[in-house]
Each structure stands twice: as C-alpha cells, then as structure tokens.
Amino acid sequence: MSVREYLAVSGKANLSLARGNTSQASGRPVTTRISAFDSHFHLDRSLVKLGMPYYSDIRTILDADVGIRPQVEVDVVGGVLIYCDPETYPTSFPAQAGFGVAVGLHPRKTARFNPELYRHLKHLLRNERVVALGEVGLDRTEPSDTWGLQEEVLTRILELSSPCQPIILHIRDGEDRQSGVLYLECLELFKPNVARTQKVVLHCFTGAQEVVVSWCKAFPNCFFSYSGQARLFTEAQKQAVRRIPANRLLIETDSPYFRPAGARMCTPSFLGDVANIIASYRDSEVRDVCQLNLRNSTQLFGLEIA
Incomplete structure (x- = not known):
C-alpha cells in the first residue's frame, strides 16, 4: 500500500473508535483518559512544521490544533x-517532570560530522536531562555513495555510548531490499563496538520475528518501539508484535511523521491511536498497552512522572 492509499483509508478504518473511545481489540468503551508516554518525538521538527520557533515549550505541541x-x-x-539535527541541538532542557531529551545525529546528516560536532555531542550527553544517545543509525533510502560514511560515523558515535544511556537506533532499508536485512547488518556492526549490556531501542521498528530474536540474543537489553507505521504491517510483522516480550515493548508517534488522515501533521496526542493498533495485534486493551509502555519507558530512561 502506498503512503497516499494509507492516508486515504486510515481515517476510515477505526471510525467507530472516534465515537465512544473504544478498544479495537475488545470493542469495550474506555471510560477515563489514559496516561501515556511518547518514547520518541521530534519537538524541534514538529514546531517548525507548525510555523513556530523550534525552541518553544513542549505544551505548544501537545495542545496544537492539527485539524482533527x-x-x-x-x-x-x-x-x-529527539534532537538529531545539529542546527537545532538544544541549548535549554525541559523542566517538566516525565520528559527527557535524546541527542544524536540522523544518518541523513552524517556529512555534518566532524571533530567539533563529536565534542559537542559528548558535552550534551553529560547533561542530566539527556537520557539517551539518538537517534543514530543507517538509512539506505539515501544515495548509495553515502552508505560507507554512515557506517563510519555510526561507529565513531558509538564510542560515546554508555550503559546508563540507551542508544536509539534509526534503521531504514530501501524498498527494493529484503525486509529485515539492514537490521541484521547493523547488528553485526554493533557487536564489536557496543557492550553486550548496552540498552538499545530499535525505533519505529518494522522487523519480523527473526530480527527480534537476533537482537535480543546479542543485546538482552534491547527494546522495540512501534509507531503509526504499524497500521501497514504484513502478517509477519504483526506476528513479531505479538511475540515482543512485555518488558521490551515501547510505542511512539515519531511526530511530526506518520500523520493521521485529515491531520496536517502528527503530534504526541495521537499516541493512543498507535496504542490501539498494537493492542489489536496483541489481543490486548489500549489501556494495557499504554500502561505497559509507560512503565517500560520510565524505567528505561530513568524518568519520573509527576
């Protein structure tokens, strides 16, 4: 299914959920608002999309009117x-309880890497509000002549990894490659460069069950985070969702990306819709998925909710 087809049908698929706030898995109504944690969203990019300064407050994006x-x-x-663009690296950090910052270098920005950037990342990672290194990784939708540099830069950045700060990985393969190949290639790059005890988050995960098994075997502290992209999953990908250990499951919006049909962009407010997709695959409830993610995320990133 193309992105255009997805945008056309996704708003219709769960229309009944908009009336009565029900769980797709059970059809029973959710009578109270659920507390939720967005394990991955881009405040800077989201604010720019809204035409606002990238350093605006978190509440600005949480309260944003995006059309639906x-x-x-x-x-x-x-x-x-998530801050992975050097031009918008944070100069101040959120004071709100429950929110933390990750800093990294997106693989599309690897040409910006130099010794000064390396030192700046190292400095930022020392801040107590920075809870993770990321996002970093490999992106094969970029021109092939950048792939070698992506691997070189990722290897250098992994020198900054620490057991107390999870690494958030972006792994995106080209459409003409077998699904899951790049996850396993990245795993082989990780093995000699990262401690086995390192906490790792496979952000916007799309892999099948064999990828889950391989990463968990090599890195027992590996987590798998799902976004709204999960609505398009194949049966093999859905099977992987069902098999993720409960204490290794995360959800995210990756805002401003994966916008719902009819919306100008995605925001963290749509996390419940992501939870609903995952709940349907795991034969669970939206509330259970949100609570599971909240517990896993706060423990993983060392954050406390007010």
Whole structure:
C-alpha cells in the first residue's frame, strides 16, 4: 500500500473508535483518559512544521490544533524529545517532570560530522536531562555513495555510548531490499563496538520475528518501539508484535511523521491511536498497552512522572 492509499483509508478504518473511545481489540468503551508516554518525538521538527520557533515549550505541541482529534484520546504525561539535527541541538532542557531529551545525529546528516560536532555531542550527553544517545543509525533510502560514511560515523558515535544511556537506533532499508536485512547488518556492526549490556531501542521498528530474536540474543537489553507505521504491517510483522516480550515493548508517534488522515501533521496526542493498533495485534486493551509502555519507558530512561 502506498503512503497516499494509507492516508486515504486510515481515517476510515477505526471510525467507530472516534465515537465512544473504544478498544479495537475488545470493542469495550474506555471510560477515563489514559496516561501515556511518547518514547520518541521530534519537538524541534514538529514546531517548525507548525510555523513556530523550534525552541518553544513542549505544551505548544501537545495542545496544537492539527485539524482533527485523536480517535483514542490520552493524557501525554511524559516522553523523549529527539534532537538529531545539529542546527537545532538544544541549548535549554525541559523542566517538566516525565520528559527527557535524546541527542544524536540522523544518518541523513552524517556529512555534518566532524571533530567539533563529536565534542559537542559528548558535552550534551553529560547533561542530566539527556537520557539517551539518538537517534543514530543507517538509512539506505539515501544515495548509495553515502552508505560507507554512515557506517563510519555510526561507529565513531558509538564510542560515546554508555550503559546508563540507551542508544536509539534509526534503521531504514530501501524498498527494493529484503525486509529485515539492514537490521541484521547493523547488528553485526554493533557487536564489536557496543557492550553486550548496552540498552538499545530499535525505533519505529518494522522487523519480523527473526530480527527480534537476533537482537535480543546479542543485546538482552534491547527494546522495540512501534509507531503509526504499524497500521501497514504484513502478517509477519504483526506476528513479531505479538511475540515482543512485555518488558521490551515501547510505542511512539515519531511526530511530526506518520500523520493521521485529515491531520496536517502528527503530534504526541495521537499516541493512543498507535496504542490501539498494537493492542489489536496483541489481543490486548489500549489501556494495557499504554500502561505497559509507560512503565517500560520510565524505567528505561530513568524518568519520573509527576
């Protein structure tokens, strides 16, 4: 299914959920608002899309009117703000309880890497509000002549990894490659460069069950985070969702990306819609998925909810 087809049908698939706030898995109504944690969203990029300064407050994006309301409304009580563009690296950090910051270098920005940037990343990672290194990784949708540099830069950045700060990985393969190949290639790059005890988050995960098994075997502290992209999953990908250990499951919006049909962009407020997709695959409830993610995320990133 193309992105255009997805945008055309996704708003219709769960129309009944918008009326009565129900779980797709059970059809029973959700009677109270659910506390939720967005494990991955881009505040800077989201604010720019809204035409606002990239350093604006978190509440600005949480309260943003993007044209439609979520089908499953939640209270976003925490999250991880991802800064992976050198031009918008944070100069101040959120004071709100429950929210932390991750800093990294997106693989599309690897040409910006130099010794000064390396030192700046190292400095930022020492801040107590920075809870993770990321996002970093490999992106094969970029021109092939950049792939070698991506691997070189990722290897250098991994020198900054620490057991107390999870690494958030972006792994995106080209459409003409077998699904899951790049996850396993990246795993082989990780093995000699990262401690086995390192906490790792495979952000916006799309892999099948064999990828889950391989990463968990090599890195027992590996987590798998799902976004709204999960709505397009194949049966093999859905099977992987069902088999993720409960204490290794995360959800995210990756805002401003994966916008719902009818919305100008995605925001963390749509996390309940992501939870609804994952709940349907795991034969679970939206509330259970949100609570599971909240517990896993706050423990992983060392954050406390007010």
